[in-house]
Amino acid sequence: MEYQSPKGYFYKxxxxxxxxxxxxxxxxxxxxxxxxxxxxxxxxxxxxTGIIKDVLTKKKYHSRGHKVRLTDGKIGRIVKVF
Numbered sequence: 001m002e003y004q005s006p007k008g009y010f011y012k013x014x015x016x017x018x019x020x021x022x023x024x025x026x027x028x029x030x031x032x033x034x035x036x037x038x039x040x041x042x043x044x045x046x047x048x049t050g051i052i053k054d055v056l057t058k059k060k061y062h063s064r065g066h067k068v069r070l071t072d073g074k075i076g077r078i079v080k081v082f
Contacts, residue, residue, distance in 0.1 A: 029055055029066050029078060037068060037076030048074055049082075 014020050029035065029052055036049045050070035057066040065077035 028060050029068060029081070031055065034082040035068065035070075035078050036080040036082070037070065037074070038065075038079050039074060039076040042077075047079060048076065050074065 031052050031054065033052050034049070035052055036047055039046050039048060048070070050072055052068045053071045054069040055066060056068060056075065059066075065079060067075065067077050069075050
């Protein structure tokens, strides 16, 4: 089970019955969401804001941020969800 708190934090239920806080960029993104992504090369820290067209990462959670394609065609990893 997963839920979002009023402050915007996401929580995932653990096997022991408790809840673990997960960063917002690790939760499952959906097309149409407004996000900020980082594009390669990551060390240059180029950030772009846009709307998700396609989600390229198949996992439900990803520790480094899901890889997405924006409506303008740019591909990168999610840093922030608006």
